[in-house]
Amino acid sequence: MSTISVRLPDYLHRALKEAAKKENVSMNQLIALALAEKLSALTTEEYLEKRAARGRKRHVESAGCGTGSGRQAVRQNRSRGLVTGQKVTFPLRELP
Numbered sequence: 001m002s003t004i005s006v007r008l009p010d011y012l013h014r015a016l017k018e019a020a021k022k023e024n025v026s027m028n029q030l031i032a033l034a035l036a037e038k039l040s041a042l043t044t045e046e047y048l049e050k051r052a053a054r055g056r057k058r059h060v061e062s063a064g065c066g067t068g069s070g071r072q073a074v075r076q077n078r079s080r081g082l083v084t085g086q087k088v089t090f091p092l093r094e095l096p
Contacts, residue, residue: 006031 008016020027 016027016030020030023030025033
């Protein structure tokens with residue numbers, strides 16, 4: 001584990017202290033969590049851009065998204081047990 005020194009404006013330090021107390025965690029834990037969330041958001045955006053760049057329009061259409069037949073996709077998914085009423089569920093799979 002690393003140690004860093006961070007300079008914060010007084011108002012941010014006060015807000016951090018109050019938020020940590022409210023969440024019943026240390027200021028260090030709150031900073032680490034906030035940083036992890038921000039890094040996750042940044043890397044997720046990059047990941048999705050890369051996935052979109054290598055995507056194929058025909059795959060989207062055949063899944064019932066975009067300009068393809070949405071009704072046909074719903075029928076296919078219902079027959080697979082993936083559609084219940086108005087809610088569509090997606091089977092989980094590991095991302096590459």
